[in-house]
Amino acid sequence: MAVPKRRTSKSKKNMRRAHWKAQPPAATKCSHCHQPKQPHMVCPNCGYYGGREVIKPEEEES
Amino acid sequence: MRHNNDHRKLSRTAAHRKAMLGNMVTSLFERERITTTTVKAKEARRVAERMITFARKGDLAARRHVARTVKDPAVLRKLFDDIAPRYAERPGGYTRVLKTGIRKGDAAQTAILELVGKDDKPRGKKKSSRKTFHKVDIPESPVIAAKRAAEQAAKKDEEEAKAAEEAAKKAEEEVAAAEAGAGEAPAEEKKE
Ligand SMILES: [Zn+2]
Numbered sequence: 001m002a003v004p005k006r007r008t009s010k011s012k013k014n015m016r017r018a019h020w021k022a023q024p025p026a027a028t029k030c031s032h033c034h035q036p037k038q039p040h041m042v043c044p045n046c047g048y049y050g051g052r053e054v055i056k057p058e059e060e061e062s
Numbered sequence: 063m064r065h066n067n068d069h070r071k072l073s074r075t076a077a078h079r080k081a082m083l084g085n086m087v088t089s090l091f092e093r094e095r096i097t098t099t100t101v102k103a104k105e106a107r108r109v110a111e112r113m114i115t116f117a118r119k120g121d122l123a124a125r126r127h128v129a130r131t132v133k134d135p136a137v138l139r140k141l142f143d144d145i146a147p148r149y150a151e152r153p154g155g156y157t158r159v160l161k162t163g164i165r166k167g168d169a170a171q172t173a174i175l176e177l178v179g180k181d182d183k184p185r186g187k188k189k190s191s192r193k194t195f196h197k198v199d200i201p202e203s204p205v206i207a208a209k210r211a212a213e214q215a216a217k218k219d220e221e222e223a224k225a226a227e228e229a230a231k232k233a234e235e236e237v238a239a240a241e242a243g244a245g246e247a248p249a250e251e252k253k254e
Contacts, residue, residue: 041161042174049160055174 070105083109084131086175090157091145092137095176103159103175110175114156117146120203145177147206152178 027036032048042049049055072079086106090096091113098106113131116124120142132138149156160174 038163041163044163053160055160055162 069108070101072102072105084133087113088132088134088137090175090177091132091141092134095174097162097172097174099165100159100161100171100173103173106175107157107159110157111154113141114146114149115154117141118149118203118206120146120205142203143205146203147209148177150203150206 026039028039029035030037030043030045030048031051033043033046035043035045037043037045042053042055047055072082074082082102083106086096086098086102087110090106090110096103096106109131113128116128125138125142128141129135129138132141156178158176158178160176162172162174164170165172
């Protein structure tokens with residue numbers, strides 16, 4: 001069975017993982033309050049979606 | 063291959079899943095809107111749409127069939143007498159899923175499942191590529207038929223009342239004119 005001859009060095013390991021990055025979530029602007037929001041989601045700021053529906057009144061920050 | 067991938071299992075046994083979806087749909091019909099996870103909302107939506115389509119039929123067989131899912135008799139009545147007539151003209155699509163973000167605690171994607179409003183129109187910017195809509199051929203529910211008949215009767219009554227009122231007015235005017243002719247000088251009286 002094929003088996004590694006050398007243990008992977010820290011350098012090689014880190015080089016491999018240098019491309020392993022998290023992407024920020026996609027964001028759009030709310031058409032009602034112009035705050036950033038995620039696409040296809042009810043705006044967490046003003047509770048609007050589709051231009052009209054107030055899905056939830058503003059969430060109270062506690 | 064997606065053979066036999068008909069529905070989501072929701073990490074539950076068949077009985078558990080069936081019971082849960084029944085409860086969710088019952089709550090939806092009772093409250094018009096429920097908040098759950100996106101995946102559960104999408105599964106419950108299928109069941110809810112089917113139940114409304116059955117309710118639109120409105121006969122006893124449909125009622126019994128729906129009663130297997132909607133266990134609460136009061137909600138069942140509401141579904142057949144109140145919800146189904148709302149959608150008499152709508153070819154499916156009685157519900158809507160709105161995503162509402164990530165839940166704290168388990169990071170689940172949450173959503174609202176709600177019944178669409180009676181006057182909500184499809185809001186596509188583009189014209190649908192579907193030229194012909196699938197016609198849902200459902201015989202009219204006796205409940206809806208009765209409601210329509212009552213509405214028409216009310217309208218007719220209203221019209222008749224209006225006609226009678228007008229006739230009465232006309233008669234009154236004629237009487238007034240005749241009186242004025244007899245008493246002479248109708249113009250002066252009117253000026254006062
Ligand atoms: Zn907003």
